[in-house]
Amino acid sequence: MGKEEMIVTPWKVSGDVDYDKLIEKFGTKPITVELLERIERHAGYLHVQLRRGIFFSHRDMDWWLDIYESGLPVGLYTGRGPSGPVHLGHLLPWFFTKYLQDTFDADLYFQMTDDEKFLIHPELSLEDTVGYTHENALDLIACGLNPEKTFIISDVKHISHLYRLALQVAKHITFSTAKAIFGFTESDNIGIIWFPAVQAAPCFIQSVREGRKVAVLIPAAIDQDPYWRMTRDIAEHLGFYKPAQMHAKFLPGLGRGGKMSASMPETAIFTIDPPERAAQKVMNAYTGGRPTVREQRMLGGDPSICTVFAYYYYLFEEDDERLKRLEEDCRSGSIICGECKERLAERVKIFLREFQERREKARELLDKFFLK
Amino acid sequence: MGKEEMIVTPWKVSGDVDYDKLIEKFGTKPITVELLERIERHAGYLHVQLRRGIFFSHRDMDWWLDIYESGLPVGLYTGRGPSGPVHLGHLLPWFFTKYLQDTFDADLYFQMTDDEKFLIHPELSLEDTVGYTHENALDLIACGLNPEKTFIISDVKHISHLYRLALQVAKHITFSTAKAIFGFTESDNIGIIWFPAVQAAPCFIQSVREGRKVAVLIPAAIDQDPYWRMTRDIAEHLGFYKPAQMHAKFLPGLGRGGKMSASMPETAIFTIDPPERAAQKVMNAYTGGRPTVREQRMLGGDPSICTVFAYYYYLFEEDDERLKRLEEDCRSGSIICGECKERLAERVKIFLREFQERREKARELLDKFFLK
Numbered sequence: 085m086g087k088e089e090m091i092v093t094p095w096k097v098s099g100d101v102d103y104d105k106l107i108e109k110f111g112t113k114p115i116t117v118e119l120l121e122r123i124e125r126h127a128g129y130l131h132v133q134l135r136r137g138i139f140f141s142h143r144d145m146d147w148w149l150d151i152y153e154s155g156l157p158v159g160l161y162t163g164r165g166p167s168g169p170v171h172l173g174h175l176l177p178w179f180f181t182k183y184l185q186d187t188f189d190a191d192l193y194f195q196m197t198d199d200e201k202f203l204i205h206p207e208l209s210l211e212d213t214v215g216y217t218h219e220n221a222l223d224l225i226a227c228g229l230n231p232e233k234t235f236i237i238s239d240v241k242h243i244s245h246l247y248r249l250a251l252q253v254a255k256h257i258t259f260s261t262a263k264a265i266f267g268f269t270e271s272d273n274i275g276i277i278w279f280p281a282v283q284a285a286p287c288f289i290q291s292v293r294e295g296r297k298v299a300v301l302i303p304a305a306i307d308q309d310p311y312w313r314m315t316r317d318i319a320e321h322l323g324f325y326k327p328a329q330m331h332a333k334f335l336p337g338l339g340r341g342g343k344m345s346a347s348m349p350e351t352a353i354f355t356i357d358p359p360e361r362a363a364q365k366v367m368n369a370y371t372g373g374r375p376t377v378r379e380q381r382m383l384g385g386d387p388s389i390c391t392v393f394a395y396y397y398y399l400f401e402e403d404d405e406r407l408k409r410l411e412e413d414c415r416s417g418s419i420i421c422g423e424c425k426e427r428l429a430e431r432v433k434i435f436l437r438e439f440q441e442r443r444e445k446a447r448e449l450l451d452k453f454f455l456k
Numbered sequence: 457m458g459k460e461e462m463i464v465t466p467w468k469v470s471g472d473v474d475y476d477k478l479i480e481k482f483g484t485k486p487i488t489v490e491l492l493e494r495i496e497r498h499a500g501y502l503h504v505q506l507r508r509g510i511f512f513s514h515r516d517m518d519w520w521l522d523i524y525e526s527g528l529p530v531g532l533y534t535g536r537g538p539s540g541p542v543h544l545g546h547l548l549p550w551f552f553t554k555y556l557q558d559t560f561d562a563d564l565y566f567q568m569t570d571d572e573k574f575l576i577h578p579e580l581s582l583e584d585t586v587g588y589t590h591e592n593a594l595d596l597i598a599c600g601l602n603p604e605k606t607f608i609i610s611d612v613k614h615i616s617h618l619y620r621l622a623l624q625v626a627k628h629i630t631f632s633t634a635k636a637i638f639g640f641t642e643s644d645n646i647g648i649i650w651f652p653a654v655q656a657a658p659c660f661i662q663s664v665r666e667g668r669k670v671a672v673l674i675p676a677a678i679d680q681d682p683y684w685r686m687t688r689d690i691a692e693h694l695g696f697y698k699p700a701q702m703h704a705k706f707l708p709g710l711g712r713g714g715k716m717s718a719s720m721p722e723t724a725i726f727t728i729d730p731p732e733r734a735a736q737k738v739m740n741a742y743t744g745g746r747p748t749v750r751e752q753r754m755l756g757g758d759p760s761i762c763t764v765f766a767y768y769y770y771l772f773e774e775d776d777e778r779l780k781r782l783e784e785d786c787r788s789g790s791i792i793c794g795e796c797k798e799r800l801a802e803r804v805k806i807f808l809r810e811f812q813e814r815r816e817k818a819r820e821l822l823d824k825f826f827l828k
Binding site: 199202203210240241243244247248250251252254255256257258259260262263268269270271272273274275276277278280281 | 571574575582612613615616619620622623624626627628629630631632634635640641642643644645646647648649650652653
């Protein structure tokens with residue numbers, strides 16, 4: 085079977101994603117050892133997502149650290165398209181964002197693009213997407229972000245905070261430019277064509293609110309990069325800094341190939357899944373194991389193509405030594421898939437139980453987190 | 457000299473405007489005697505702009521009257537692009553709108569498109585256009601509208617009231633449709649491509665605020681028609697009535713041909729012009745007179761091409777008998793241009809003095825008129 089063509093856009097990610105190629109294609113920079121050491125110096129430790137190259141690429145992160153180290157104001161911005169429940173793939177960069185917030189004591193603006201999701205999904209109403217904004221905000225809050233320093237923006241509810249900035253951006257982006265960056269066609273609606281200006285706006289909101297130039301870093305999955313390329317092109321013209329970026333890889337789904345996606349619920353673990361249900365999805369996951377236990381014992385499995393191993397790697401085994409041992413045990417055939425899955429399922433269940441408890445408690449905090 | 461090609465779009469009006477052709481081209485209906493009689497019945501009199509066919513065309517005005525007569529809720533909507541000071545051509549439909557408001561006791565939503573004007577004028581900042589919103593609102597208020605029933609919307613400041621509606625509109629309008637209606641090209645910015653959705657939104661705002669379907673009538677110059685064609689196409693799909701319309705002719709400028717335009721300040725009378733300055737513009741106006749007084753006395757003038765006569769007709773001689781006499785006196789040569797201009801200049805001065813007084817008093821009322 086040949087490799088599937090790689091497609092990575094804000095609205096579609098499919099095929100076998102080659103991250104080195106993306107760095108080349110998007111013109112970003114790999115995160116170097118030197119950069120990791122600089123971050124570690126400030127944080128006291130390296131986050132597992134940095135140690136393992138899950139955040140693998142950046143733009144101007146070194147400049148952003150320069151600004152921070154010289155005592156000038158820095159901020160964070162990321163977001164979510166609220167079109168359904170949150171799964172583990174969404175949580176991944178949010179956990180990392182919390183690490184950045186704690187390390188750099190930075191304000192975080194978090195955009196819920198409930199306008200975009202309404203505009204692109206024929207079947208979703210504004211009530212649906214604004215409803216998901218609230219539901220998804222619970223997940224964000226459950227990640228442990230600082231309520232004093234986190235400002236959740238619902239585009240629909242808080243447009244008055246964004247509109248002036250979005251207009252300033254939009255005035256400098258022609259349809260032709262937007263078409264080249266996002267692949268728009270003449271059949272796209274005039275709302276989604278306008279939307280990139282709305283997604284750009286929060287890059288500058290902290291600067292406007294504080295009345296000074298703030299250096300903003302955007303930690304996000306790499307499919308969002310086109311927005312920031314566009315934004316960087318015009319930022320200085322509008323009197324702001326270009327936003328810096330850190331790019332994450334996609335958490336794979338539990339099926340064969342591709343990122344975790346809400347449109348394939350059987351291979352995605354949602355934060356609101358009953359823990360037993362999630363455990364079952366793990367038990368049905370695609371692995372790098374052999375057809376029979378006998379073969380597995382004799383020949384060993386292949387963790388490099390195994391979604392179960394990926395889950396340990398991305399989220400559920402932070403201890404590097406133990407992860408290494410697991411990998412060796414798999415390759416040597418001393419652990420079989422059933423056992424490995426059960427162990428992961430147990431961890432997923434524990435994680436979900438705890439997360440869901442924090443998520444319920446977050447309901448009382450919602451008001452505190454939304455932008456005023 | 458041949459006739460100049462007629463161009464009538466929201467962004468450009470030029471050439472010799474043939475209003476009968478516009479009715480045909482835009483697919484609207486002429487205002488019939490029967491319709492005039494119906495309006496007169498409610499108002500007690502016919503507004504000069506109806507008697508003289510200045511409001512000359514409509515869509516569904518008869519239906520709107522049906523709704524009104526059956527006791528169901530009706531409303532009014534019109535607006536202004538605040539890119540500079542207001543001139544008499546802008547006031548014309550506002551005077552008429554006051555007549556409609558008084559007659560039908562209707563709420564009026566008045567949109568200041570300070571976003572649009574920012575997006576299309578390279579040299580204007582948001583501060584400029586929002587500033588003009590406030591300045592132009594003084595002119596609107598000076599027209600005597602009811603503060604209890606008039607709601608001025610600044611797109612930039614009140615976008616939170618419009619955004620949900622605009623998104624619903626935008627979702628149903630493709631770039632291709634907008635291109636066909638407004639003549640957009642790929643070099644247009646993504647803000648102005650989105651803007652028609654914002655101009656459509658106030659058609660439905662009263663319905664949303666009152667939680668019931670309100671029949672809305674839009675009195676406006678006919679160049680705005682493309683917006684309403686677009687809006688009417690999708691209104692029912694969104695659960696609202698199609699807005700009805702009444703279309704006004706353009707007040708000519710004081711120069712040779714074309715509508716009054718702020719871009720030709722010598723031939724436009726601004727509400728903030730010092731009265732003496734305005735009088736001077738009248739004295740310099742293009743007339744239908746003869747090269748010499750002698751010829752004028754012998755052959756008479758031609759009021760049909762005279763801008764001075766047009767000003768009496770549109771605004772400064774409401775008495776039909778006297779207007780008729782003036783026309784006859786011109787044609788017979790018993791009045792010469794100098795005298796006719798001086799008389800108009802005097803009326804313009806008196807008008808401006810009174811208007812400017814009301815306009816200054818309006819500063820205290822601004823808050824009361826803006827949408828809450």
